[in-house]
Amino acid sequence: MENFSWNAVLDNLKNSLDIDTFEGWITHIHYDSISGVTLTLTAPSQFIKNWIINNYQNLIIKAAQQQSSKISNLIINIRSFDTPLTQEELQTSKKTTNTHIITPKDAFHDISFKLDPKYTFDNFVVGKPNEFAYAAAKRIASDKTVSFNPLFIYGGVGLGKTHLMHSIAWHITKNNPERKFLYLSAEKFMHLFIQALRDKSILDFKQIFRTTDVLMIDDFQFISGKEQTQEEFFHSFNSLMEQGKQIILSADKAPSNLLQIEERIMSRLNAGLVADIHATNYELRIGILESKVKQLKLKIPEDVIKFLASSITSNVRELEGALAMINFTHVEMRKKIDLEMAMEAISEIVKSNNKVITIDQIQKAICDNFSLKFSDILSNKRTKNISHPRQIGMYLAKKLTSLSFADIGKKFGGKDHSTVLYAADKIEKAIACDPELEKEVNLLERILKNQ
Ligand code: ADP
Numbered sequence: 001m002e003n004f005s006w007n008a009v010l011d012n013l014k015n016s017l018d019i020d021t022f023e024g025w026i027t028h029i030h031y032d033s034i035s036g037v038t039l040t041l042t043a044p045s046q047f048i049k050n051w052i053i054n055n056y057q058n059l060i061i062k063a064a065q066q067q068s069s070k071i072s073n074l075i076i077n078i079r080s081f082d083t084p085l086t087q088e089e090l091q092t093s094k095k096t097t098n099t100h101i102i103t104p105k106d107a108f109h110d111i112s113f114k115l116d117p118k119y120t121f122d123n124f125v126v127g128k129p130n131e132f133a134y135a136a137a138k139r140i141a142s143d144k145t146v147s148f149n150p151l152f153i154y155g156g157v158g159l160g161k162t163h164l165m166h167s168i169a170w171h172i173t174k175n176n177p178e179r180k181f182l183y184l185s186a187e188k189f190m191h192l193f194i195q196a197l198r199d200k201s202i203l204d205f206k207q208i209f210r211t212t213d214v215l216m217i218d219d220f221q222f223i224s225g226k227e228q229t230q231e232e233f234f235h236s237f238n239s240l241m242e243q244g245k246q247i248i249l250s251a252d253k254a255p256s257n258l259l260q261i262e263e264r265i266m267s268r269l270n271a272g273l274v275a276d277i278h279a280t281n282y283e284l285r286i287g288i289l290e291s292k293v294k295q296l297k298l299k300i301p302e303d304v305i306k307f308l309a310s311s312i313t314s315n316v317r318e319l320e321g322a323l324a325m326i327n328f329t330h331v332e333m334r335k336k337i338d339l340e341m342a343m344e345a346i347s348e349i350v351k352s353n354n355k356v357i358t359i360d361q362i363q364k365a366i367c368d369n370f371s372l373k374f375s376d377i378l379s380n381k382r383t384k385n386i387s388h389p390r391q392i393g394m395y396l397a398k399k400l401t402s403l404s405f406a407d408i409g410k411k412f413g414g415k416d417h418s419t420v421l422y423a424a425d426k427i428e429k430a431i432a433c434d435p436e437l438e439k440e441v442n443l444l445e446r447i448l449k450n451q
């Protein structure tokens with residue numbers, strides 16, 4: 001077809017999708033040909049192909065119709081990583097901004113969670129309760145050869161497991177960029193596995209998880225009782241171990257205390273290096289508070305720091321919450337930071353920590369805040385003024401309630417779990433690089449907690 005321009009289709013898609021979606025998915029597909037009413041594209045894996053077909057098929061056809069109204073059908077073929085691109089395709093991909101040639105590494109990055117730039121070894125305050133886990137993490141991140149395998153980090157909520165996992169990944173990215181790593185939660189591992197089963201792309205799945213250099217799975221306790229996922233994990237685990245690849249896991253309990261985990265997995269976990277993070281002590285809390293105060297460029301009197309360190313003893317996340325609350329009260333309500341103000345701010349936190357937030361409250365808050373009708377956020381409407389608030393709602397539901405992706409999807413008008421997973425992921429990434437959005441979402445959270 002003479003006048004058909006794939007670049008024009010890409011421009012069109014770029015305008016109708018947000019940038020994350022465009023870069024995360026659309027740039028991975030390439031133009032192949034047009035024959036009759038059928039547009040043929042290529043994707044680097046079954047996984048990406050299925051995702052595109054499930055989520056963006058109609059949009060792509062519509063965009064292509066603007067170039068050639070005849071097009072009504074889309075076929076996506078899989079291109080293996082080693083098939084070289086044709087000269088023509090190379091030209092197209094060079095000309096198109098944001099389009100790049102797929103390497104296996106790109107495919108890995110699609111699966112990995114985005115790393116939080118704040119979660120580095122440098123920002124991790126070390127004290128007696130966490131020094132062993134810190135040393136183990138640092139050692140594993142720096143070693144070129146695998147000496148301890150797997151590394152299993154465990155400890156209670158909010159004590160820095162995820163922070164250490166991200167730190168390892170950052171360290172590897174900076175110092176050994178050629179090492180492929182995968183970092184994801186056990187929950188995401190399970191969902192990808194289920195999706196691969198459903199989409200018959202299990203070979204792709206196996207290939208991805210068995211060819212990484214470092215596999216990091218956070219919140220491993222999630223796969224308790226999930227027999228088939230454990231089975232698959234066990235095989236990936238063995239395959240990586242045999243190849244001498246590094247495995248790093250985190251969980252809220254020691255391997256032997258994990259419930260409903262197969263014996264054979266448990267014994268393999270115990271055979272590696274098991275490092276626990278203990279509850280914080282007073283000195284560590286002071287250290288962490290001082291470091292966060294510096295990072296946030298706050299001025300907080302010493303007696304307030306001491307007061308916080310002695311009254312908030314549960315975990316580091318709550319210490320951060322207390323600082324955020326004090327900062328908020330100071331900036332938004334123009335209150336001077338002193339002991340009295342701190343006490344008041346903390347009483348809010350104690351109150352809000354005991355509160356159970358429901359998904360109905362979250363949806364109501366989203367409707368109120370964005371002036372939407374309830375039916376809008378339950379609908380399938382994709383216009384940005386509706387889909388964006390809906391995605392924020394899904395993100396908050398994941399963060400503030402204990403519902404699974406699938407349950408949240410049901411409450412949002414029967415969406416499937418992958419829609420929720422995608423939304424939560426997307427908003428989390430967007431918050432990390434958009435301070436305005438971060439403020440908006442924080443405010444919603446505060447409203448919900450103080451209702
Ligand atoms: P977990 O994964 O164990 O539930 P996180 O790693 O998410 O906990 O930690 C909760 C918060 O506390 C994060 O913002 C993290 O940066 C912070 N944090 C935890 N431990 C430390 C530490 N030792 N130094 C600095 N920040 C910490």
Ligand code: MG
Pocket residue numbers: 161162163218219
């Ligand atoms: Mg965590």
